[in-house]
Amino acid sequence: MHPQNQALIVIDVQNDFCPNGALAVTGGDEIVAGINALMDDFSAVILTQDWHPAGHSSFASTHNADPFTTYDAPYGPQVLWPDHCIQGTQGAAFHKDLRTHGDLIIRKGYTPAIDSYSAFFENDKTTPTGLEGYLRARGIDSVTIVGLALDYCVNYSAQDAAKLGFKTTVVTDLCRAIDASTEATARAEMVALGVVVK
Numbered sequence: 001m002h003p004q005n006q007a008l009i010v011i012d013v014q015n016d017f018c019p020n021g022a023l024a025v026t027g028g029d030e031i032v033a034g035i036n037a038l039m040d041d042f043s044a045v046i047l048t049q050d051w052h053p054a055g056h057s058s059f060a061s062t063h064n065a066d067p068f069t070t071y072d073a074p075y076g077p078q079v080l081w082p083d084h085c086i087q088g089t090q091g092a093a094f095h096k097d098l099r100t101h102g103d104l105i106i107r108k109g110y111t112p113a114i115d116s117y118s119a120f121f122e123n124d125k126t127t128p129t130g131l132e133g134y135l136r137a138r139g140i141d142s143v144t145i146v147g148l149a150l151d152y153c154v155n156y157s158a159q160d161a162a163k164l165g166f167k168t169t170v171v172t173d174l175c176r177a178i179d180a181s182t183e184a185t186a187r188a189e190m191v192a193l194g195v196v197v198k
Helices: 028-039 133-137 150-164 179-192
Strands: 006-011 046-048 072-073 076-079 102-108 142-148 167-176
Touching: 006 028, 006 150, 028 142, 028 167, 046 133, 046 150, 102 133, 142 150, 150 167, 150 179
Parallel strands: 006 046, 006 142, 046 102, 142 167
Antiparallel strands: 072 076
16 A cells, blocks of 8 residues: 555646657656656656646747746746647647546646746745645645656745645656756755755
């Protein structure tokens, strides 16, 4: 029997974050088999899916700006991304080899004016996704996080999990980052909050 209080959270293993995707993370597809195998070790598996409407406020094209520049959103600085993970598109679909028969799929980033990196809160840091309530209702107090990308959505999810009081582990072998410099910062931020980064 697997411990009932532990959940695996699989972050955004979607086509647009894998090679040839709109916002490809180098090696993003290399973690799929390992994640699939790890699912068997947990009694609860939650998958997240970036799920943007067309014309989302975090898209560079919405602002006639260059990707990877920033703008001042009402909730603070926001990176502008290439259009990605638009609802219902092939890019937003999970990687074809990923096991998706988990307990729950959390879709995030669907509010047009707010981006959402974390599995727990949108980027205004106050609008919840509902994941915390689900985990507490299931009696889960320990989460292990894997997926894409380590320096953004995995990082934000792990920080929020720790702040909410969940015992939080990030398995970095089953993550990939967008950029080495932001990855180093993310690792330090997570460790500072007590996240076990292994």
